[in-house]
Amino acid sequence: MLTGWTQSEARGRPLDEVFYIVNQTTRKPIENPAYRAISEGVIVGLSNHSVLISRDSTEYSIEDSAAPIRDGDGNILGVCWCSTTSLKNTS
Numbered sequence: 001m002l003t004g005w006t007q008s009e010a011r012g013r014p015l016d017e018v019f020y021i022v023n024q025t026t027r028k029p030i031e032n033p034a035y036r037a038i039s040e041g042v043i044v045g046l047s048n049h050s051v052l053i054s055r056d057s058t059e060y061s062i063e064d065s066a067a068p069i070r071d072g073d074g075n076i077l078g079v080c081w082c083s084t085t086s087l088k089n090t091s
Contacts (some may be wrong), residue, residue: 004055024049037066
């Protein structure tokens with residue numbers, strides 16, 4: 001559970017609150033690729049140097065992508081999310 005949230009705790013919360021990602025260098029929040037995959041209907045990858053900050057402030061370097069899931073008529077039903085993560089030493 002990289003985010004630090006259980007499914008029941010995360011339910012109903014904004015995605016950016018549960019899956020909080022920032023640029024490793026600037027520490028500025030990064031737009032979640034799932035939003036763009038849904039709104040534009042395209043496959044989206046995160047830029048290099050992205051960091052997931054969990055609920056307990058543990059940081060994970062991530063490589064991430066999101067792709068829309070479509071039904072037979074082309075309607076977007078959801079998002080497929082693929083992540084590769086590694087623990088980042090924060091000390």
